[in-house]
Amino acid sequence: MAVDKSKAAQFKHVSYLWDDGKIPADEVDNFIQRSNWLGADLRLTNYAGGNTSVKVKETDPLSGEPADVLWVKGSGGDLGTLTMGGCASLYLDKFYALEKLYKGKAHEDEMVGYLPHCTFNLNKTAASIDTPLHAFLPHKHVDHLHPDAIIALAACKDGEKVVADLFEGQLGWVPWQRPGFDLGLKLRECHQRNPKARGIVLGGHGLFTWGDTSKSCYENTLEVIEKAAHFLEERAKKVKFFGGKVRDSLPxxxxxxxxxxxxxxxxxxxxxxxxxxxxxxxxxxxxxxxxxxxxxxxxxxxxxxxxxxxxxxxxxxxxxxxxxxxxxxxxxxxxxxxxxxxxxxxxxxxxxxxxxxxxxxxxxxxxxxxxxxxxxxxxxxxxxxxxxxxxxxxxxxxxxxxxxxxxxxxxxxxxxxxxxxxxxxxxxxxxxxMPPEQALARRVALVTGSASGIGKAIAERLSKEGACVVIADLNLEAAEKTAQEINARTPERAVAVKADVTNGEAVAAAFGEAALAFGAVDLIVNNAGLSLSRSLAETSEKDWDLQYDVMPRGTFLVSREAAKQFERQKLGGDILIIASKNGVVAQPNNIAYGTAKAAQLHQIRLLAAELGPKGIRVNGINPDAVVKGSGIFASGWGADRAKTYGIKEDQLPAFYASRTLLNKEIEPADIANAAFVLAGPDLGKTTGQVLNVDGGLAPAFMR
Ligand SMILES: [Zn+2]
Known part of the structure; x- marks a missing residue:
């Protein structure tokens, strides 16, 4: 079975998706499938707008007797992804009995408190304010949608007359009134006045349609909306939209x-x-x-x-x-x-x-x-x-x-x-x-070199704490993969941008992308780096320049652009610099990397001194070697360092751990934890600070 092509061809303005072959036997599952098809077309209803219902016979879990139950989409969620878990279920006889308690419109909000007492089978999903609207209509299947085409009629000057003429009396009209128990009663009255109606338009709001079967309900809903959309299309040909065009847009x-x-x-x-x-x-x-x-x-x-x-x-x-x-x-x-x-x-x-x-x-x-x-x-x-x-x-x-x-x-x-x-x-x-907002909610972080290793761990941690993150990396493909992983966990939190931190124009372009994606950034993590372990004699000018370009120059360019964007927002900001214990501790075969890291360390203090008056905090982290997940170690540095220390490369983590006071290996997550603490709400009055994350190394103690 597939979608009936001749039927689908009757609809130009909405998507006819009904497929008998995909219809579940269970009536409630069937109504969920219909809801998903309705929610899949934004022309039928806006995101998370509208709700659907079915009235079925269920077995009462206490008495074993049959009971009339209303299944209706609960509060929140979207029709396109509705599941049983998103639906409320109510005993209809208990619901109808509520009418005896109703004291009039001034007290209608009190009725919301009674709805949980009507719950069928201990269902935890809360019934929404629209529940009475579905319950008081006598049809088995009911759709309530917010189609633009119907709201256009419902929000025009003579809406009631336009609807009556267009649908030849087949659609009822209830003037604007906010949803609730009373609107439910008004819908029932409207239906009683016009028992043959196929639906009701709510003034300024949306549409109710129904059917005895899920399929007839679906087709009725689509036909009504199609007709309204077609009518508007014809009208549009006769008038100038919005009074006509008076200005051009830029390319x-x-x-x-x-x-x-x-x-x-x-x-x-x-x-x-x-x-x-x-x-x-x-x-x-x-x-x-x-x-x-x-x-x-x-x-x-x-x-x-x-x-x-x-x-x-x-x-x-x-x-x-x-x-x-x-x-x-x-x-x-x-x-x-x-x-x-x-x-x-x-x-x-x-x-x-x-x-x-x-x-x-x-x-x-x-x-x-x-x-x-x-x-x-x-x-x-x-x-x-x-x-x-x-x-x-x-x-x-x-x-x-x-x-x-x-x-x-x-x-x-x-x-x-x-x-x-x-x-x-x-x-x-x-x-x-609503649950309280997360520690880094409403923040936007840009992390350089974050497609892998420490940068990735930092981006993941910041996004888990609520921040939007910009995965900035030289390797765009890898950055996109990291962004996808983050978005799979926390939707719409991450974007990937290509960023060559050695080039001012490329850095500015990356910040532009970030602004376009989230508005602007307010937290920068200067993490991009590389290291080449060479003796003085073996260090070439190219080795030297590359490390200086990526680290001190990269941090300078990224921080300069960040300060510019912070200045436009006037919301302060945070700059973090991932330095290294090598910026403090003198060891052989490290002239270029060690001095480059020392330069980054001093940038923390210099930038903190300069940017503090603008509300910008600048702090840093001094990690000891992080071997796990490190691109730096995998690309030769590990082998070189192992040679320097006279051990095998796979002994490096244990070797580094053994040099620390706590005898602990440092992992990417440890650096990410430090980044969160420095950027988070608790250290808002700290700037110019460098936090060691090295398991305790006396020669690296900051002073
Ligand atoms: Zn509505």
Whole structure:
């Protein structure tokens, strides 16, 4: 069996994925499969938006009697990856009995507390606020989605009439109301008024559709959305989008160049309360909106679907810069600072205007979405996934505005309603349930030479502690592999960039990539290095230059570029330098490496002295030889050192350990631990410090 091609051909605006051959026999598994297919198409619903349900007979585990049970997607998660574990299950008779306890709209939030009492079979997944919406509709299978095409109709001036005309009365209409027990009752009433309806549009919000079988529900949902999308496409042919084009965008390369220049500035400006992580996109739907006449007007109107503005804030900022302006000048900075200050003021005023006596406290007032006409869309949020999804949601909002504008005009939900959702006690409770942020959350680290060895261990540790990491290495392929390994563990935490630390231009390019990926960096680990064990007579000028180029010069170039990016963000920063005990201890056959490390050691003190007033801390680590996982040892240094000490190469770890006071071998993870401690929150007042990680070597004691 495969997807029915003739059926699939009926859909142009959505993907028909139903495949009878892949349908599980179990009814609940079947509904999960349907949900996954729905969630796979962003035109059907936004990321993590919407929910689906099925009503089935289950056996009551206590009585052994049959029971009517509602399975419905729980709080959080995305339909595309929904599993049984993400679904709540409730006894329907217990749920319906709750109506007797309902005291009216003013008390509707109290009903949320009763939902856990309806749980079937001790299921731990919490029922979401949308649960009553599914329960009160009498159909076996129910889909609730946020398709841009339907929200466009639901957010246009005469939405109810447009929907009634287009669907010839087959879709009901319930005006905007925030989700909850009461909206569930309104859906039931609407359905009772129009029992033959195939679905209901929620004003300013989204769509409910249903069916007696999972397949008929799926096809009904797709047909309704396809019809709306087709209608909008036809309308679009007759009108100028957003009032027509009034400006050109820069070519792609120039947009990218402008974006990476401005991102550190924007990251700084959006981090007034807590640091943010950035995202940039400049695809066609974004540019079309930014080029349009109505940009300013529509941006100020605010977004509609609650899912959208919860992530994007009600309104974005339109940056007051020409597309080709240099965003790093004092003049540009002044304009941006004034605009962001105004945004924060306006946001605080909105809070004051709309707050209730029991509203949660004001949240960080920084904007999330920043639009630079001619260049693209920037988003800044607590982590990469959130900023990327926020940008995605703003594009959903653009699609909605475009559709609604072509059908008589876009109407956002009122400021007070938006506030009531944004500062809803239940939303606040959701935020409070989130686990505390990790020690290095909201930080961005760039680690040089981090495709392998000590650098890789450091990047892994920092990412495990919540930091985004830029794997900068001469070997891009290996760096990409390391980034993939990190992302497999902690998604959207790592990117790989090629970095030749001996070349100023290449270093600047690597920092540009980092800015484009995450906004900017605020933690640098100068780790790239190499060593050639040679006697004085055997050390060639090339040997000398190479080690000096990679280590003292590399650290200088990387730190200089870091300081420049830190300066644009104005958030301070951290520079770590991985030096070596060889910078302190004199041993034979080490003239170039030892002095290069000594130069790096002194850079720690010099840079700490110079950059301290800007809030930049500079610290270092002096490891003893790390043999395990070391590219340096594997590429000849190990053999040379073994010869110097008159032992076999595989005896080196034990040999090095035996020289230490603690008799311990030093491993990459030990250096990574030290990097975490120096960069972490506990040593925020320490700078110019060098931490020995050497198992205790008296000649290497710092003084
Ligand atoms: Zn919804």
């Amino acid at each position: 792609a390369e120039r947009r990218r160049a402008q974006a990476l220049q401005i991102m550190p500035v924007l990251r700084g400006l959006t981090s007034s309360v807590k640091k943010t992580i950035g995202h940039f996109r400049d695809d066609a739907p974004v540019l079309e909106f930014l080029e349009s006449k109505d940009l300013e007007k529509l941006a100020a109107t605010g977004t509609s679907c609650p899912d959208h503005f919860l992530r994007t804030k009600r309104c974005p900022v339109v940056l007051p810069l020409a597309p080709d302006a240099d965003p790093t000048t004092e003049d540009a900075r002044g304009k941006l600072e004034a605009q962001f200050a105004k945004y924060r003021e306006d946001y605080a005023a909105y809070y004051e205007r709309c707050k209730h006596p029991d509203s949660p406290a004001l949240r960080p007032p920084d904007p999330v979405i920043l639009l630079w006409p001619g260049v693209g869309l920037f988003s800044f949020a607590k982590d990469k996934q959130t900023s990327r999804v926020s940008a995605e949601f703003y594009v959903n909002a653009i699609n909605v505005m475009r559709g609604a504008e072509s059908c008589g005009g876009y109407v956002a939900i009122s400021e007070q309603e938006a506030f009531n959702i944004e500062y809803w006690a239940l939303e606040e409770a959701k935020l409070r349930r």
